[in-house]
Each structure stands twice: as C-alpha cells, then as structure tokens.
Amino acid sequence: MTSLKSRLKKAKARLFGTVTQDIAVPFNLKCDCGRSINGVRRVSWQIATCSACDATIYVLPVNVYPATTRIRSEVLDGSVTKRLSVIVRDLALGEKEVTPDLRSSEKSMTTSRSGRAASRASTTSNGTSSDSSDVVEVSTGRSRRPDTGRKISNAAAALVAAEILVDEPAVRVPRASFGVVLRRIFTPFRLLMLSAAVLIAVTGWWLVNQRRMDDARKTWRREMDVAEKALESQDLAKLHDSLSKAVAAAHTLNRDNADSRRATSLFMQTQAVHDLSSIDMPSVLAACVSDKGKLSSEKTTSAADAITGQWFVFECSFQQSAGELTANLPLIVNSVPVTISMRSDMLKRAVAAIPQAPLLFVASVESCSTGHGEREIQIRLDGQSPVLLTTQYHAGQMGFTAINSPGLNTILELQAEFLNSNSGLSGTESQQ
Numbered sequence: 001m002t003s004l005k006s007r008l009k010k011a012k013a014r015l016f017g018t019v020t021q022d023i024a025v026p027f028n029l030k031c032d033c034g035r036s037i038n039g040v041r042r043v044s045w046q047i048a049t050c051s052a053c054d055a056t057i058y059v060l061p062v063n064v065y066p067a068t069t070r071i072r073s074e075v076l077d078g079s080v081t082k083r084l085s086v087i088v089r090d091l092a093l094g095e096k097e098v099t100p101d102l103r104s105s106e107k108s109m110t111t112s113r114s115g116r117a118a119s120r121a122s123t124t125s126n127g128t129s130s131d132s133s134d135v136v137e138v139s140t141g142r143s144r145r146p147d148t149g150r151k152i153s154n155a156a157a158a159l160v161a162a163e164i165l166v167d168e169p170a171v172r173v174p175r176a177s178f179g180v181v182l183r184r185i186f187t188p189f190r191l192l193m194l195s196a197a198v199l200i201a202v203t204g205w206w207l208v209n210q211r212r213m214d215d216a217r218k219t220w221r222r223e224m225d226v227a228e229k230a231l232e233s234q235d236l237a238k239l240h241d242s243l244s245k246a247v248a249a250a251h252t253l254n255r256d257n258a259d260s261r262r263a264t265s266l267f268m269q270t271q272a273v274h275d276l277s278s279i280d281m282p283s284v285l286a287a288c289v290s291d292k293g294k295l296s297s298e299k300t301t302s303a304a305d306a307i308t309g310q311w312f313v314f315e316c317s318f319q320q321s322a323g324e325l326t327a328n329l330p331l332i333v334n335s336v337p338v339t340i341s342m343r344s345d346m347l348k349r350a351v352a353a354i355p356q357a358p359l360l361f362v363a364s365v366e367s368c369s370t371g372h373g374e375r376e377i378q379i380r381l382d383g384q385s386p387v388l389l390t391t392q393y394h395a396g397q398m399g400f401t402a403i404n405s406p407g408l409n410t411i412l413e414l415q416a417e418f419l420n421s422n423s424g425l426s427g428t429e430s431q432q
Contacts, residue, residue, distance in 0.1 A: 010074070011087045019074045020062045031055055216252040219245055224263065234393055236270065243267035258420040262390075265419045269394040272362040272387045276398060277310035282333055285377055289334035295374045304368035311385070312365065313398045314340070315405070317358045318351050325351070339371070342381035350388065353418045360395065360411050362387045390416035 013022035025041045031050040039048055041062045048057045067073040076083040176184070223246035230239035247267050250260040284306050288299040316329040325347055327340040342363070350359055364385040371378040389395050390412055392402075402408050 011090070014074060014076050014087055015083055020064055023074055025062050025074070027059060029057055029059070031057065213253065216249040220249040220253065220255075223249065224259070227263070227266065231266070231391070231393060236273065236397070240267070240270045240274070243270060261420055262416075265388070265390055265416075266394075268387045269362075269389055269391065272311060273394060273397045275311045275364075276362065277307075277312060279307060279310055281307055281312055282331070285336075285338060286333040288377065289336050295336060295370050295377070297370065297374070300368070300370050300377070307365045307368055307379075310365055311362055313360070313362045313389075313400070315358055315360045315400070315411075316340075318347065320348065320351065333377070336375070336377060338377045338379060340379045340381065342366075342383045342386075344381075344383040344386050346388075347386055350415070350418055353421075354414045357407070357411055357414055360389045360400065360408075360415065362389070362398070388415045388419060390419060 010023055013019045020043055027037075027039055027041050029037045029048070031037055031053065032055065033050060033053040035050055035052040037048050037050055037057055039046075039059070041059065043061055045061050046059045048059050049055070050057065063071065063073045064075060065073060066075050076086055223242045226242040227239055227246060230236075230242060243263060243266055246263050247260075250263060284303050288295055288303045290296055314327065314329070316327045318325040318327055320326075323343060325342050325344060329338075329340055331338040331340070347359065347361070362385075363381045365379060366382040367380045369378050370376065389398070389400075392409065392412060395401070395405075395408060395412060400408055
C-alpha cells in the first residue's frame, strides 16, 4: 500500500492533469534472451539496454491518453467534477494493486550487439556455426518460436535499425482549412461581444461629443457677452481673454456666420494691439542713408534685422500687378524712396470690395533690402499677417482717431462690413 502522502500527490496530479510530469510510471519488458528489463518511462521515448545480452529495446513514452478497457493509464478525462469524484472514490476505497505497466500494443525492437547473441542467431539446423561478426538479430520483443536460423547481414540490419531508431517520433497534425480557422476565430459569442464593445464605444463617443458641444455653446454665449461689456468698458486684457475663449468655442461648433467672423476679427485686432511694435520705422530707415544721400549696405542690414518680424500699422491703398500688391504710400526717407509690397489673398479681396477707400491694417515685416542699384529701400510684408481694423477702440489704441484721420469711421465701417459679409474669408483666414 502506498503512503498517504504519495496517494495525495497522485490525486493532485490526476486532478490538475500533470500526471506525466509528477507520477513515475515503471515498465517491465522481456528481452529475447529471457531477462527482464525494468525502468521508468519518460515523457519522450527512450532506448533501454539488456544487461545480459546488450540488446537495445525501444520503450514507449508515458501514456498521455485516458485509460481504455485494454490499456491502463493514470490520466483522467472528463470535467473537473467527474475527475474529482473518481479521485475521491479511489482515496476512500483504495486502488487495486497493479503490476508494472505491460502495454500490449508496445513492440520492443532490439538490435543484437554482443557476440554471444550473434552466435546463437547464427546456429544452423545441421549444428554448424558461421562467423558471428556477420550476423545481426532483429527481434520484435514478442514471444516467438525457437530460433529458425534466419541470418541477415550487418548492412541490412543497419538499414532496418535506421528506420526504427529515429531521433524523434514523427507526428503529423492535420491542418485546418481557412474557413474552419475563420469559424473558430469569429465565433457567434465573439461577434456578439465585439458588437457590444463597438456599440458601447460609439455611444460613449457620442455622449462625450454632445457634452463637448453643449459646453462650447454655453462658452460661446457667455464669453461673447463678456467681450461686449469689455469692449464698452475698454478693458483690453479682459477683452482678449474672453474673445480667445469665444473663438475656440466657435471652432468647436464649426460656426461660420457674421457673429463668428466678427468675434475672430475682434480677437485678431486685440492680439495685434498687443503685438504692435514700439519702433519708429521711418527713423530706423533714415539711419540707413548717409549724409551724401547714399544707402549703406551695412546699415541697411542692421535696419532689416531691427524691423523684420515687427508689427506696424499702415493706412494706404494698393496697386495690383501680376498678383503683387504695392502700397500707394509716399514714404521717402532722406530723399530715398521706400517701396512696400506683399502677396495677400485677403487684402486682394478687400481692395476689390472697397476700391474707393484706403485700407487700415496691421501687418508684420517679412524682409527689408535695397533695390534699383541701392537707390531704393524695398520692404516686403508677410502676406499671412494683415489684420484689418474695424473698431474705433482698436484704432485709437494704435494712434488713429477721427481728429487726426479724417474719414476713419467710414473706413472702419466698410472694413467691418467686408469681414462680416460672405465675400470675406471665414474664420481665422479672414485676418490672415
């Protein structure tokens, strides 16, 4: 009888399916010489050697399949409940003692290597013996008749043994078709779970988007009211903060109407007031001309470094030539003319919409250089930077009033009408 510890270990292995690793399965095979070969089966096949005649026997590995009516096995099949009931019954009633595993289906394949076995195999029926070094006996391990004296050569035995004693047993697993693989992957349960996950994800995205849109609508209404009050009270900092939030909400809502274009225009004008340079451009350009009225390349380069990227306010009309806008601005510093030009689609539309009045805008300088044999200063503005002014408050922050600029109110009204109309560009493009 086995000890309680061994029985519990065996029961655990049978329950969790680790019998082949945890339980030692002995074997007892008969050799052709009559001796028994004992040992323990391994997870893979092995070659056992007879201690009497040095014959080799192929031993099958541990049986990994459940027991049948003919072959015993420690492996249990069925559900966990079924295996547990069998284990409890065996622990309560005990197991029958079983002799070492003698598999009826196993075939031992031996190759005789000793001279004595070869001598016995080479004995002929008339009592004479042949050379034992030329004879090899191959046995199947079954009970057999007395030796009939059949002889084979060592070369033939080697060919037979090469086919029997392979390194690893070949196992061919049938390959499932593509349709079977798809049915195994996309089972009805998995498709149902995938549909539920997609439905939950879409619903969550819709709820989040709806909440975001509701928040944007509330922000738009609230910040526009705050911006109107800040414009009336001329609070520039509060105006900038409220307009930035209102413009962001308009982008979220994809608004493209007169209100959204006006909010964008006011925000860009407020930002332009913050960005307006304190440098006096005519004074900087005048320093580039010597007392003799000639331009200095070094001084022009220094002036270009000083004004490039800076924002300035301009009031002028334009001439168009080959897509280029040239300002009609009579700017002359120390008898040297200054030419201002740019490429801007927004200003082209404004010139076409307001041909009878000059434009009042803020823009940044892109470059400054000399031209016409160093007899002219050429300033090029950034075509994406122009911001049209539409309110008296922003114009006043830049030094333009109705007193020093006659017709200012008319210019501001025309530019505001242009930006709010469908002829102007919508969104932030209306000021770029």
